[in-house]
Amino acid sequence: MVNRPGDDRTVLLRLPTPPQRPTWADDPLDELAERLADVCGAAVHPDEIAAVLESDGLTHQQITTRYSRRDLFAIAEELYTRVPRRFPDPGPGPDPWRTSPWQCLLRGMLFGLPGLAYLLGAGLLPGRVTGLAASALVAWAWNQALAHRAYVRLAAGGRRAAARCLLLGAPAGVTAAAAAALAVSGAGAAPAFAAGEALYLAAATVLLVLGREQHLLIALVPTAAGAACIPLWHPGPVPVAVLLLATVAAAALSAVREIVRSLRTTSSAAPGTPGSPPPSRTGCSAWPAGR
Helix, strand or coil, X not given: XXXXXXXXXCEECCCCCCCCCCCCCCCHHHHHHHHCHHHHHHCCCHHHHHHHHHHCCCXXXXXXXXXXXXXXXXXXHHHHHHCCCCCCCCCCCCCCCCCCHHHHHHHHHHHHHHHHHHHHCHHHCCCCCHHHHHHHHHHHHHHHHHHHHHHHHHHHXXXXXXXXXXXXXXXXXXXXXXXXHHHHHCCCXXXXXXXXXXXXXXXXXXXXXXXXXXXXXXXXXXXXXHHHCCCCCCCCHHHHHHHHHHHHHHHHHHHHHHHHHHHCCCCCCCCCCCCCCCHHHCCCCCCCCCC
């Protein structure tokens, strides 16, 4: 401490300056930069390096005597400048195109088995099936759009968001398809068959989006069993109607149960668990069964 000349009331503090390193001496900061090369290369700001140095126990005395710098941040800034940026490469992520061949086989069966309903119910349909074709086109297009929308919600918000989307979209699709059949064919057996077809397609969309293919396969057992009996014995109209209604009812009840269970979840599940991935991320199609 020294007194300022001419003023006895003022006291000046003279801080010691860091010793100057001779120009011919090696800079110990080079060794520190080599030792912390990974940390300095991955840092996005000098403060990250300063935090590492502080956690390593670098003291102010070491900074001023050994490294001849004024403080910790001066060393961090110089290390940040010396070491080039070398950000580590991210690890390999999951392959979005990898899928189980058994899942593709199962979905292939789900797409083919509903066609047996037309073979089984051919005797119930009149000669002209224009209304049935119109209903099938409306239901197919609607459920394709609904499945895409629900898969987006599933990836972004989990099963609860997807279930909410399906709850609103599936009944509307059934209504639109049944109305199309009724408008083209009028009242009769064809619109009733078309309504059942539309209800099944909506239920299949729900179960496929929520990853419940096994439930849909179980629902198709009555129709498949009835079609398998045709070469030996052709069931009458009443058994055929019962078998078809059993398939539609089982699929619809399973879909309602899955929607209710998904809506009761307290938090949205992480994208991709559990449930089938979106069609663009799988090696097999995710269209509703019974195209």
